[in-house]
Amino acid sequence: MIFEPFPAYRPSYFHVKFATAPWERQACAALRRQVFCTEQGIFEGDDRDTIDGHAIPICALSTLGGETDAVVGTVRIHEVAKRPGEWWGSRLAVSKAFRGTAALGAGLIQVAVSSAHARGCTRFLAHVQERNVALFQALHWESLDALDLHGRPHHLMQADLAAYPPMRDPETGLVTLRKAA
Numbered sequence: 473m474i475f476e477p478f479p480a481y482r483p484s485y486f487h488v489k490f491a492t493a494p495w496e497r498q499a500c501a502a503l504r505r506q507v508f509c510t511e512q513g514i515f516e517g518d519d520r521d522t523i524d525g526h527a528i529p530i531c532a533l534s535t536l537g538g539e540t541d542a543v544v545g546t547v548r549i550h551e552v553a554k555r556p557g558e559w560w561g562s563r564l565a566v567s568k569a570f571r572g573t574a575a576l577g578a579g580l581i582q583v584a585v586s587s588a589h590a591r592g593c594t595r596f597l598a599h600v601q602e603r604n605v606a607l608f609q610a611l612h613w614e615s616l617d618a619l620d621l622h623g624r625p626h627h628l629m630q631a632d633l634a635a636y637p638p639m640r641d642p643e644t645g646l647v648t649l650r651k652a653a
């Protein structure tokens with residue numbers, strides 16, 4: 473008798489939404505640590521900062537049997553207290569195994585900018601690592617400046633809000649599908 477290896481489970485769709493449940497928020501923090509401390513070595517041990525005190529975490533969730541089961545992507549957004557209408561996105565990360573598979577980065581950026589737009593955002597900015605500038609340009613962002621941050625080349629970039637209609641139900645968010653193999 474020949475036993476075939478059991479194929480690894482691959483979720484076919486993902487939810488991208490505000491991280492509301494405590495387990496979702498904890499898993500977002502763990503993924504950030506994994507990507508920005510362990511993988512990229514930008515921060516040592518812990519990447520949290522004072523912005524986390526008032527930022528809104530967003531998550532991309534994989535699904536199993538129709539239920540969400542794990543955080544595989546994250547980003548956070550916040551409004552600048554001294555400049556109402558100015559919002560920033562930061563700590564965008566997708567789990568390595570899911571990069572390029574289901575437009576999770578694009579989905580996270582969509583929920584980030586569109587939910588801020590619905591909350592009165594008039595300007596949405598991010599410091600983008602140089603190697604990701606092309607991704608953001610393809611998603612209707614423009615580079616305003618080039619600068620070094622954490623010893624690495626970044627661009628200050630701004631989203632074209634016309635490409636991000638206000639999203640009024642970010643607790644529900646959107647669904648992205650796995651790309652055909």
Ligand SMILES: CC(C)(COP(=O)(O)OP(=O)(O)OC[C@H]1O[C@@H](n2cnc3c(N)ncnc32)[C@H](O)[C@@H]1OP(=O)(O)O)[C@@H](O)C(=O)NCCC(=O)NCCS
Binds near residue numbers: 577578601
């Ligand atoms: C950057 C990152 C979030 C992108 O996530 P992702 O889920 O792989 O991105 P997507 O699948 O949504 O990509 C959307 C499109 O942009 C393309 N793309 C992805 N990364 C790109 C890059 N660095 N440069 C150019 N294009 C890129 C994809 O091929 C895709 O194009 P397609 O729709 O024609 O196939 C992910 O690579 C990551 O977590 N990197 C490590 C963390 C990091 O660098 N974060 C800082 C971001 S400033």
